[in-house]
Structure formats: C-alpha cells, structure tokens
Amino acid sequence: MQLIPLTMPVVNKEMKETALHVLENEMLVGGESVVKFEQSFAKYVGTDYAVSSNSGSSALLLAFHAIGLNVGDKVVAPSATFIATLNGACLLGANPVFCEIGSDYVILSEQLEKILNKSQVKCVVPVHLYGRPCNMSCILDIAKRKNVILIEDSAQAHGAQHKSKKVGSFGEAAIFSFYPTKNMTVGGDGGMITTNSKKICESALKMRDVGRKTKYTHDEIGYTLRLNSVNAAIGKIQLQHLDEWNAKRRSIAKAYRNKLTGIGDLIMPPGDEPYDESVYHLFVLRTQKRDLLGLWLSKNGVSTGVHYPIPVHRQPAYQKFESKVLAFTDEWSKTVISIPIFPNLDSKDQEYIINLVTRFYDERLYEQKELRDKEKEWSNKLI
Ligand SMILES: Cc1ncc(COP(=O)(O)O)c(C=O)c1O
CATH class of the missing domain: 3.90.1150.10 (Aspartate Aminotransferase, domain 1)
Structure with missing residues (x-):
C-alpha cells in the first residue's frame, strides 16, 4: 500500500537546474542569489528589509539579539506552538511567559493584555499557527499601548494576510522558516527575518556573519547562521509559486x-x-x-x-x-x-x-x- 504523506515539498526541474547553475557559477556562501532572494522576499511581504538565515530558529535568535533582549527580560508567547518560538529568547537569558490561545488557536488578546498589565514585558511573539493570521490589528494596538516590542513568528504562514497586509509586516520584526514541510522551502533548512528597521537589519546581517564589520574585523561576537547560495536560489523560485x-x-x-x-x-x-x-x-x-x-x-x-x-x-x-x-x-x-x-x-x-x-x-x-x-x-x- 502506498502511503499518502502528511505533506510534500514541490521540487521541479527549474529548481534543480538553478541549484546546479549556482553550484557551478556562484560563491557557495554569500553568492548573489542570497541578495536576490532577500530582495524578492522583502518585496513579497511588504517590508523594507529581509535578512536570510540558515533556519527559522536562527532568524528568531538574530531578531531577539537585534532588539537588545537581555538576561531576565520577559517575553510573552503562546505555549501552543513549536518549541523553537522562544528558544532563542531563552538562550539569551530571557524568561518566557506563556499566554493562552483562543479557540482559533492563536494568542488570546484578552489574556495577553492582562499579562502586560501585571508584569514588565519586553517583547511579545504572536504565532500565526497553522498558517492562520493572528488578529494583528488588535495585537498591534495592545503592543503600542503597553510599549512592548512585537516579533511575529510567521514560520508557518508565508503569504497569509490580515486586512490585506501580509503577515511578517506588522511587528518590529518577523521570522519565517523554510524547513521542507513549510508552505515554501529552500530545499533544506532556512529562515528569514523581515523588518522595516534598518537597525534590526544591520544587526542581523552582522550577527549571522560572525559579527563581521569588514572582511577581517569583527566588532561583535557573532554566530555563523548564513543561508547558502544554492538554497537561496531555490527559495527565490519557490517564492514565485x-x-x-x-x-x-x-x-x-x-x-x-x-x-x-x-x-x-x-x-x-x-x-x-x-x-x-x-x-x-x-x-x-x-x-x-x-x-x-x-x-x-x-x-x-x-x-x-x-x-x-x-x-x-x-x-x-x-x-x-x-x-x-x-x-x-x-x-x-x-x-x-x-x-x-x-x-x-x-x-x-x-x-x-x-x-x-x-x-x-x-x-x-x-x-x-x-x-x-x-x-x-x-x-x-x-x-
Ligand atoms: C511556529 C514555528 N516557529 C519556529 C520554527 C523554527 O523554524 P526552523 O525549524 O526553521 O528552525 C518553526 C519550525 O518548525 C515553527 O513551526
């Protein structure tokens, strides 16, 4: 009996040919395909910048670092999500505060507001779970009133829209995952940060690249979390579909x-x-x-x-x-x-x-x- 899978990525001839072309013609790391993919993705989501990374989890870590998350800071997210949502924040020393979801499986605004009334919170991470957009108008309003930073976890929601605006364009920053089960992939692990903030963009670019300022000078202790050129080229074609x-x-x-x-x-x-x-x-x-x-x-x-x-x-x-x-x-x-x-x-x-x-x-x-x-x-x- 042939099994019907739960999910299956689309890999077509064009993607295979492009992968080969990049392998033979570009720098395998930092090739032009990376910049092209980032530009197309930012345009698609409707943000000024998009910074790729080697996974959605890395994108979260870079975003939390970029907003200056510190040891002991509180970050709110639903517990009804994949474990990676707050891993990056916790690795930076933050304390997670879990919020209930509603029957629509996304963060419950009323409870979020209560949490923010009671404690000093630095950042909120709404998750567009299963590809369903959170009520971002309501969450944005709460975030503005309570002065908290919003990072959208859009790992499962490429292309989802709230009031004709794409998810990933509401918060200070957002992240996407291109893990092969997602709505689009890069032919392996990959991730993206989208933002309108030049500061967040520059921080993510630097921290994903070993804290590099120039080729040989590093003015921050950074990570190596870059997306490979072959994956970026596949991602650009996937995005078109x-x-x-x-x-x-x-x-x-x-x-x-x-x-x-x-x-x-x-x-x-x-x-x-x-x-x-x-x-x-x-x-x-x-x-x-x-x-x-x-x-x-x-x-x-x-x-x-x-x-x-x-x-x-x-x-x-x-x-x-x-x-x-x-x-x-x-x-x-x-x-x-x-x-x-x-x-x-x-x-x-x-x-x-x-x-x-x-x-x-x-x-x-x-x-x-x-x-x-x-x-x-x-x-x-x-x-
Ligand atoms: C909601 C959510 N957040 C974050 C991630 C992390 O993405 P990645 O697996 O690319 O690290 C995922 C991926 O499964 C996810 O579903």
Whole structure:
C-alpha cells in the first residue's frame, strides 16, 4: 500500500537546474542569489528589509539579539506552538511567559493584555499557527499601548494576510522558516527575518556573519547562521509559486471543511474572518478520539501528525521556568490531529481520506478491539 504523506515539498526541474547553475557559477556562501532572494522576499511581504538565515530558529535568535533582549527580560508567547518560538529568547537569558490561545488557536488578546498589565514585558511573539493570521490589528494596538516590542513568528504562514497586509509586516520584526514541510522551502533548512528597521537589519546581517564589520574585523561576537547560495536560489523560485500553492491549499481545506463538518465529534479549524486569509500550512482537526483516528488512518495508508502533543510549558527543557495553568492549551494538545494537505495532494487521495474519516465515525470503527488494543502504543509515540 502506498502511503499518502502528511505533506510534500514541490521540487521541479527549474529548481534543480538553478541549484546546479549556482553550484557551478556562484560563491557557495554569500553568492548573489542570497541578495536576490532577500530582495524578492522583502518585496513579497511588504517590508523594507529581509535578512536570510540558515533556519527559522536562527532568524528568531538574530531578531531577539537585534532588539537588545537581555538576561531576565520577559517575553510573552503562546505555549501552543513549536518549541523553537522562544528558544532563542531563552538562550539569551530571557524568561518566557506563556499566554493562552483562543479557540482559533492563536494568542488570546484578552489574556495577553492582562499579562502586560501585571508584569514588565519586553517583547511579545504572536504565532500565526497553522498558517492562520493572528488578529494583528488588535495585537498591534495592545503592543503600542503597553510599549512592548512585537516579533511575529510567521514560520508557518508565508503569504497569509490580515486586512490585506501580509503577515511578517506588522511587528518590529518577523521570522519565517523554510524547513521542507513549510508552505515554501529552500530545499533544506532556512529562515528569514523581515523588518522595516534598518537597525534590526544591520544587526542581523552582522550577527549571522560572525559579527563581521569588514572582511577581517569583527566588532561583535557573532554566530555563523548564513543561508547558502544554492538554497537561496531555490527559495527565490519557490517564492514565485507560493501564491498559486497557497490557493491550492485553501481549496483543499475548503473541500475538507465541506465534507467533514458535522461528522462525529470533529471540530473543524476556525474559518477565516472576512478580512483574513489563512494559508493552511496544516489542516488540523480536533477530536476526543485523536489517537484512535490517527491509528485508523495509518492502518489505511494515510499519514497524520500532531502539532503539538506537548505544549512548550510542559516540555522538559522548560521546566526550570515558572508557568501558570493553561487549560485550553492542554486540551488542545490532547485533541489535535493534522491530516494531509499540500499543493499536489491528488483529489482522489483526498476523497479517500475523507471517506476513511467519515467511516471511522459513522461505522463506529473506534470501537474495534483491534484498534483499541493498539491505542496505548500509538499514544506513547507522541511523548
Ligand atoms: C511556529 C514555528 N516557529 C519556529 C520554527 C523554527 O523554524 P526552523 O525549524 O526553521 O528552525 C518553526 C519550525 O518548525 C515553527 O513551526
């Protein structure tokens, strides 16, 4: 049986030919493709600058460094995210403060405001989780009133829009990831910072390049976090396809929503506000029978994912920090399941997935002894 993957990057002939061309003709690090990719990306997002890096995590580290994050500073982010969101801040000595998410899976503005009323916070990191834009008008308003710096984690939301403005253009800075499962990749790890601040741009350029001032002079102790030229060249071509791929993701999401709404106890991902445009990096359902559904789909050749089974405040690495009760985040982590979505998902395969999910509930297949016997084993894989 051939497996239907959860996601699959598009790698076409043009990308392969470009990679070869760069390998044969450019400096492999710091080639002209890097600058060209950065310029195209800044133009696409609508910011003055874009600085590439070798991952989204590196981009976060560079952004936190650029805003002058210091030991003991507080940084607020949701716990319902990938662990990397605050890793860079913590590595610089900051203290994470976790905020609850709403039923739309993005940071809850009311709770954010309460946190900012109570404590002195330097920076807030809203995460456009699963490709859904946060309500940036509201968050910007709060950030301005409370005088905190905003860094958007747009790692999962290339091309998503709030009120006709692209995510990644709202905060002091934003970051993107090009890890191969993302809506666009660079043919491996990669990341980008977008900003309108010359200061942030210059800091990121220097710190990604060993703190270099001139070829042989280094006036800061920096990192080596550059994006390779071959990856940048692939990224530039991927970017040209991003809108078309996002449109396909939206139409796949629409078909899932049409066919799966009202089935069993399934909760669909939140629909878009009229002024928002999600890019469905993931299509995430919620169900109390999450593990049995994952097992059933896997048995029938369909890959699923769980984003994420352990919220960041419950990760072993974060136990040294204080955290409060995040009841909805806990519930979310126990019930979410991601089903396949990617631009080249075949419509017959999608029908097959929809049919399997529908049968699971309509025929009460979750009661099958064979599935129940393996449930524990399946759940253990998530922790
Ligand atoms: C929300 C979020 N933030 C940050 C990152 C970090 O990006 P990278 O894996 O490129 O370091 C990711 C990547 O998975 C992510 O999903």
